[in-house]
Amino acid sequence: MEWYIELVDKYPILSAAIQFAVLGTAGEYISKKLSRSLPRFQLKMLLGKVAIWAFLGIAVKFAFVGFEGFVEALVYQGMLPRIVVQDELANAFARSLFMNLQFGPFLILIHRFLDNLASWKWSWKRIGSALMTLLWFWVPAHTVTFLLPRSYQIGLAAVWSFVLGIILAYFASGKSKSYGQ
Numbered sequence: 151m152e153w154y155i156e157l158v159d160k161y162p163i164l165s166a167a168i169q170f171a172v173l174g175t176a177g178e179y180i181s182k183k184l185s186r187s188l189p190r191f192q193l194k195m196l197l198g199k200v201a202i203w204a205f206l207g208i209a210v211k212f213a214f215v216g217f218e219g220f221v222e223a224l225v226y227q228g229m230l231p232r233i234v235v236q237d238e239l240a241n242a243f244a245r246s247l248f249m250n251l252q253f254g255p256f257l258i259l260i261h262r263f264l265d266n267l268a269s270w271k272w273s274w275k276r277i278g279s280a281l282m283t284l285l286w287f288w289v290p291a292h293t294v295t296f297l298l299p300r301s302y303q304i305g306l307a308a309v310w311s312f313v314l315g316i317i318l319a320y321f322a323s324g325k326s327k328s329y330g331q
Contacts, residue, residue: 158305168207177316
């Protein structure tokens with residue numbers, strides 16, 4: 151893991167782009183395969199998806215850094231209690247909550263716009279459900295993420311993107327409807 155930490159620390163933007171490009175694209179592919187909505191393979195579409203996920207990885211990296219400073223500034227201005235910078239869990243939760251409530255909707259909307267652009271299909275269906283993932287998935291996921299050392303945070307965020315794709319595919323496939331019946 152030493153090589154990974156060195157790579158992430160030396161090239162934070164490039165490594166964020168690569169991790170999201172690989173894991174985000176893989177998660178999207180697997181989720182579409184599981185939900186049986188995989189379109190016919192097109193290299194142009196694949197490259198578009200890789201570029202979209204790379205862009206999202208860079209945006210997330212900037213947000214991670216920015217919201218760390220944002221929360222600290224709120225504490226130092228007396229707008230949040232000091233415990234938010236003194237306690238790791240409180241800090242992780244505050245960063246996650248503020249980031250997902252402020253930056254999260256923008257990221258989801260720009261992701262959908264870029265997906266629409268790449269496929270030339272203009273659909274905003276289930277955007278409300280996508281926004282709800284900020285509360286039930288991303289706030290808890292990023293709280294855990296922000297408890298890790300910085301070098302691992304973007305990697306775990308990319309893994310979370312992969313995991314969410316699998317979860318959403320499960321629900322989209324209809325298999326979840328038979329659960330508990």
